[in-house]
Amino acid sequence: MRKITKIIVHCTATKAGREVTVAEIDGWHRARGFRCIGYHYLVNLKGEVFAGRPEAEIGAHCLGQNAESIGVVYAGGLAADGTPADTRTPQQETALRELISDLRKRFPSATVHSHYEFAAKACPCFDAGEEYVEM
Structure with missing residues (x-):
């Protein structure tokens, strides 16, 4: 296994309520020249x-x-009008918390970050480092 020092949280930059699948993201990323989906995990609306x-x-x-x-x-990650917004459903909030907690247990030296810390984007439209600081 490779050394993991960061867990980076992203949004799909799709409007609230629009479901997205791994296969769909895989298609987007392949169209951009990636070998396959670039993310390790997807949390859907449910x-x-x-x-x-x-x-x-x-x-x-x-x-x-x-x-x-x-x-x-x-x-x-986008409001109905297309502007950046924290659109996580309660189910997504719970699942993200559980996933991040599990990843932190398996990679205890890893820190949690928002994508915007490394790129000029609003992604994931909330402060992941602050939200998951206690994990």
Whole structure:
């Protein structure tokens, strides 16, 4: 297994209420020239967690940070008018908390970050480092 120093949280930049699948993201990423989906986990609107790229493989989700990170994405991140917004459902909030907690137990030296810390984006539209600081 590779060394994991960061868990980076993302949003799919889709409007609130729009479901997204691993297969759909895989298609988006392949269209951009990626080998496959760049995230390691997707949390859908119902709070179900789906595996994307295997953890043992370097992700393709955060330029300059992929080698030692795990990428987690939730479906959403845009309000109905298309502006950035924290659109997590209660089920997503619970599932993200459980997923991040599990990842922190398995990678205790890893810190939690929002994608916007490394890119000029609003993603994931909330402060993941602050929200998950106690984990």
